[in-house]
Amino acid sequence: MAAEPGAVAKLVQLMGSSNERVQHEVTEVLWYLAESRDDVRQHVAAQPGALTALVQLLHGSDESEQASAGRVLGGLAGSDDLKQRVAAEPGALTVLVQLLDSDNLEVCEQAAWVLEALAASSDDLKQRVAAEPGALTALVLLLGSGNEDALQSLALLAADSDDIKQRVAAEPGALTALVQRLGSGNKYAARLGAAKALSSL
Helix, strand or coil, X not given: CCCCCCHHHHHHHHCCCCCHHHXXXXXHHHHHHHCCXXXXXXXXXXXXXXXXXXXXXXXXXXXXXXXXXXXXXXXXXXXXXXXXXXXXXXXXXXXXXXXXXXXXXXXXXXXXXXXXXXXCCCHHHHHHHHHCCCHHHHHHHHHHCCCHXXXXXXXXXXCCCXXXXXXXXXXXXXXXXXXXXXXXXXXXXXXXXXXXXXXXX
16 A cells, blocks of 8 residues: 555545544554555655654544554654654654553553654663653653553663663652562563663663
8 A cells, every 4th residue: 555656645644634533544554554664664754744743643632543643653663764753753752751641541551652662772862762851750650550661661761871770760669660570470571671671770
């Protein structure tokens, strides 16, 4: 579908539809494309207004659309070349951090997933994510609820950055939550992630 001339551009245009069902179906297709090959991701992100439209959906009041837009952005951010562009989109980091506090679990999880993808990047981008007001605090709170993406995000942010390590360790409840994840009642992946995060601090 992505190879069809004008197809992706039309999908981006339809994200601005006032029909919520159309918006939902369009973002589902874009999510499929964003989870595809890297060249397809690049093609989606290159469409004028694509990233802006996705961030606008995050700012909306429809929780299903927020989650869908998060899935698309997370898929796009899986490409190393696109992480900087996603993070640079005006308002993207701010709204992602705000959504970590959403009452909707799926919205929280998708926002954390995008931030995890962005955290697996350059030191400069890690600093930008960590410097976003409330980011580390929100990730630590989400970590306490057992969210795996929050755990990985904190571990990736702290890796190879003494400054971020100190800031994560200073967050109230961070060390306690990580130690609790080492408990035998947790899955192996969770215990391993917590061990890696603690070793980074």
